[in-house]
Amino acid sequence: MKKLVKQKTPPAGVLPESLEKTERRLPAAALKALAVLASHTEAGKPGEYGWIPEKAAALLGSMPKGELVDTVLALTERFVMAVTAMREETITLAICEFGMHPHEAEKLNxxxxxxxxxxxxxxxxxxxxxxxxxxxxxxSCANQCPATVSDALGCIESKGSPFFCHEGVATGTDPKRVCRGYALALKALNA
Structure with a gap:
């Protein structure tokens, strides 16, 4: 059995080495663009989550090509780091809080x-x-889970095996209805 090691959270103002390297290589304008792109608050609507396309387009459109490339690479790097961290934290939560065996937790979709x-x-x-x-x-979450997407693609490609809806299906039971999204996708492909 794997031994769990709690990761230490860096003190406020201290970034992990990979982030410090990212921030050191970017010009101030690129850092400002990243901050705005990552912002979760639109002026006048505190606490609302979402992308602000007008601000993103204005900032990215005004950047010189070199800064734009660096900014997009840094944004992608941050995104990959965030997704990886969320996955690892979810697995740790499943093990520590719900008593799931580590080998089973790693198989979560x-x-x-x-x-x-x-x-x-x-x-x-x-x-x-x-x-x-x-x-x-x-x-959607399911649209980003490799096992689910693989199953859905397999059903679409075979055009014979239906993909079932999992909305509201109780744990341990099999879904009974064909997925509406699957039906719509087949209809679109056959149009």
């Missing part, structure tokens, strides 16, 4: 970068006609 990229390969559907947790809804 959690969002990953590769799962997120693979999810882009699923046919686009009208999200308003699908469950909030639908694997065919771009950006």
């Amino acid at each position: 959690l969002p990953t970068m590769l799962g997120s990229l693979a999810g882009l390969g699923l046919p686009a559907i009208d999200a308003a006609n699908a469950c909030a947790t639908c694997a065919f809804r771009q950006g």
Whole structure:
């Protein structure tokens, strides 16, 4: 059995070495752009989460090409680090708080970068006609989990094996309904 080691959180103002390197190589304008792009508050609407496309476009559009490339690379690096950290923290939580065996916790179907990229390969559907947790809804948790996306793609490619809806299905039971997103995706592909 793996021995769990609690990671130490750096003191306020101290960044992990990889982040310090990122910040040292970026010009001030790029750091400002990253801060705005990562902002979760739109002026006048405190606490609302979301992307602010107008600000992102204005900042990125005004940057010289070299700074833009560095900014996009730094943003991607931060994104990968955040997704990886969330996955590892979720596994630690499953082990420590819910008593899950470490080997089982590592098998959890959690969002990953590769799962997120693979999810882009699923046919686009009208999200308003699908469950909030639908694997065919771009950006949903299921749309970013490698095992789920792989199953959905396999069902789409075979056109014979249905992909089932998992919304509201109790743990330990099999889903009974065909996924609405799957049906919409097949319809779009056959149109």
